[in-house]
Amino acid sequence: MTVTRCEFPRIVSWPVAVVLTVAPEAKARGRVTGWVRVKLATGSALPDGEVRDQVQSALAQSEHDRVARIAKAWEYLASLLGYRLRPEAAGTYETPVILANATMRGLIVIALSTPELAARRIAASPFGAASTNEWSLPALGLASIASAFLEPDPAVEWDAERVVSVRQALSTLSMPDG
Numbered sequence: 001m002t003v004t005r006c007e008f009p010r011i012v013s014w015p016v017a018v019v020l021t022v023a024p025e026a027k028a029r030g031r032v033t034g035w036v037r038v039k040l041a042t043g044s045a046l047p048d049g050e051v052r053d054q055v056q057s058a059l060a061q062s063e064h065d066r067v068a069r070i071a072k073a074w075e076y077l078a079s080l081l082g083y084r085l086r087p088e089a090a091g092t093y094e095t096p097v098i099l100a101n102a103t104m105r106g107l108i109v110i111a112l113s114t115p116e117l118a119a120r121r122i123a124a125s126p127f128g129a130a131s132t133n134e135w136s137l138p139a140l141g142l143a144s145i146a147s148a149f150l151e152p153d154p155a156v157e158w159d160a161e162r163v164v165s166v167r168q169a170l171s172t173l174s175m176p177d178g
Helices: 014-029 034-042 050-080 094-113 137-149 160-172
Strands: 083-085 121-124 133-136 150-152
Touching: 050 083, 050 094, 050 160, 094 137, 121 137, 133 137, 137 150
Parallel strands: none
Antiparallel strands: 083 150, 121 133
């Protein structure tokens, strides 16, 4: 069966469409390269036109929804642990989430050609830590972003009741609905 551009979206999902579009390039090179992975993630491997626009629109909506869910989790955890967004950061929880995602994706792309980075540990005492410990690059990057955007909430009172509720929430690791 020959699939035309018009039939393509109705026959397979857009991720499959992107994979099928990029597959000839990957096969020609004998492997899926980092660049092909980037093309897969952005839909840029598709020719210009309606299908590409639909794929990119779906990817954008998916990314927006994912960032919103993660931002909600950051907000919940920050509040739970007695933190808030720094007022001078002038943003929402989506801002550090987007930066954290970019940091992690960048490290993943770099690790494709330099795999030893994934295992690299550095001795550091960031953020006023009392001692030096080993940090992975992702942990240091994410902690740096969190400390740039979050600060202790002066309105939070750490009484016995709060400590019990935080311990309970952390033991279940669930977010409330809403």
